[in-house]
Amino acid sequence: MYMQGERVICGSFGTRFQQILHMDRIPDSKGKVCVTGAAGFLASWLIKRLLLSGYHVTGTVRDPGNEKKVGHLRRLEGAKERLRLVRGDLMVEGSFEEAVMGCDGVFHTASPVLGRSTTDPKGEILQPAINGTLNVLRSCRKNPSLKRVILTSSSSTVRARDDFDPRVPLDESSWSSVELCERLKIWYALSKTLAERAAWEFCKEYKIDLVTVLPSFVIGPSLPPDLCSTAADVLGLLKGETEKFKWHGRMGYVHIDDVALCHILVYERENAKGRYLCSSTVVDNDELASILAARYPSLPIPKRFEKVDRPYYELDTSKLKGLGLKLRSVEEMFDDCVASLTEQGYLTATTTTTTTTTSMLETTD
Numbered sequence: 430m431y432m433q434g435e436r437v438i439c440g441s442f443g444t445r446f447q448q449i450l451h452m453d454r455i456p457d458s459k460g461k462v463c464v465t466g467a468a469g470f471l472a473s474w475l476i477k478r479l480l481l482s483g484y485h486v487t488g489t490v491r492d493p494g495n496e497k498k499v500g501h502l503r504r505l506e507g508a509k510e511r512l513r514l515v516r517g518d519l520m521v522e523g524s525f526e527e528a529v530m531g532c533d534g535v536f537h538t539a540s541p542v543l544g545r546s547t548t549d550p551k552g553e554i555l556q557p558a559i560n561g562t563l564n565v566l567r568s569c570r571k572n573p574s575l576k577r578v579i580l581t582s583s584s585s586t587v588r589a590r591d592d593f594d595p596r597v598p599l600d601e602s603s604w605s606s607v608e609l610c611e612r613l614k615i616w617y618a619l620s621k622t623l624a625e626r627a628a629w630e631f632c633k634e635y636k637i638d639l640v641t642v643l644p645s646f647v648i649g650p651s652l653p654p655d656l657c658s659t660a661a662d663v664l665g666l667l668k669g670e671t672e673k674f675k676w677h678g679r680m681g682y683v684h685i686d687d688v689a690l691c692h693i694l695v696y697e698r699e700n701a702k703g704r705y706l707c708s709s710t711v712v713d714n715d716e717l718a719s720i721l722a723a724r725y726p727s728l729p730i731p732k733r734f735e736k737v738d739r740p741y742y743e744l745d746t747s748k749l750k751g752l753g754l755k756l757r758s759v760e761e762m763f764d765d766c767v768a769s770l771t772e773q774g775y776l777t778a779t780t781t782t783t784t785t786t787t788s789m790l791e792t793t794d
């Protein structure tokens with residue numbers, strides 16, 4: 430049985446998250462999948478979506494006994510019956526073996542998300558991202574049930590380069606320049622670029638079906654009670670800080686629920702292949718600030734940002750749209766983000782919106 434245009438209501442944020450899923454088919458039974466880095470911002474939302482879709486999920490975390498970090502996962506709908514949390518550390522060889530064994534699909538999202546402030550980029554970012562990805566893939570290779578691996582990469586693997594024509598939107602054929610990333614010490618983009626490249630090489634050699642998702646900067650509600658670094662940057666912006674966002678200059682943004690749906694879509698669609706950019710809109714800081722200031726007049730949104738030298742670029746997301754996913758607008762993603770930050774007590778006495786929704790480099794998207 431296949432269902433057309435299934436209406437899905439996702440969670441405690443009520444009608445905000447009602448959306449028509451533009452998937453052609455929802456199979457009768459769902460299998461077993463593994464999500465690495467389960468307690469993270471994106472992975473938590475992905476697990477919520479997978480559980481709502483009926484999957485059995487094994488999530489890996491560094492410390493399954495840390496209730497503060499995993500409690501929100503255990504409280505998800507369906508978690509009691511269909512979520513198992515096991516230990517997995519990117520830096521411990523073989524530590525994902527138990528988690529991936531017997532799974533049809535593996536969503537590898539775990540990767541360090543750090544800004545510029547690292548004194549040991551090799552140890553803190555590059556090794557866990559690159560060697561950690563290969564560590565997970567080596568375990569996947571031993572799993573006879575494996576059908577497909579979905580790797581969470583990043584749009585920073587596409588746009589960190591200085592040799593493109595700004596009139597031509599960047600698509601999945603573009604790769605960030607390793608030389609530029611090294612020269613400018615853009616460790617996050619370098620880690621994601623080298624990790625994705627390593628994954629493609631490994632999967633080609635060992636004939637593993639790999640699909641990669643390349644989200645731009647993810648905006649939306651945070652299920653983990655402690656904000657991850659990117660969600661904390663967004664909170665800072667909404668409180669009037671410019672320090673982190675000034676580095677965005679120009680940036681693509683995407684709703685966290687769309688990123689989760691994209692992961693599931695490219696896992697389920699047999700004909701999904703290669704890389705998928707996942708981004709709604711690319712905007713300059715000033716444009717973003719004016720949208721937000723008009724929408725949330727009671728928040729101290731910054732009026733101007735220090736100018737940084739960033740090339741103009743657009744992202745071509747027609748490949749993902751071709752699979753039928755509709756991406757939500759900047760207004761919708763920030764409405765949901767502001768509502769959730771307010772609900773969690775990070776923002777107080779805010780006016781979210783009175784209107785109807787109508788809808789480079791150093792940053793960690």
Ligand SMILES: NC(=O)c1ccc[n+]([C@@H]2O[C@H](COP(=O)([O-])OP(=O)(O)OC[C@H]3O[C@@H](n4cnc5c(N)ncnc54)[C@H](OP(=O)(O)O)[C@@H]3O)[C@@H](O)[C@H]2O)c1
Nearest residue numbers: 466469470471491518519538539540541583646647657794
């Ligand atoms: N947020 C964005 O705007 C954005 C955009 C594009 C792509 N992405 C990608 O999305 C993925 C998730 O990022 P996020 O935004 O959700 O950030 P996050 O909340 O910081 O999640 C990162 C996850 O990686 C795990 N991790 C880091 N080092 C690890 C290690 N040595 N062993 C095991 N796990 C480790 C963390 O585990 P702990 O909880 O134990 O620290 C955490 O669960 C990353 O691959 C990131 O590159 C994010």
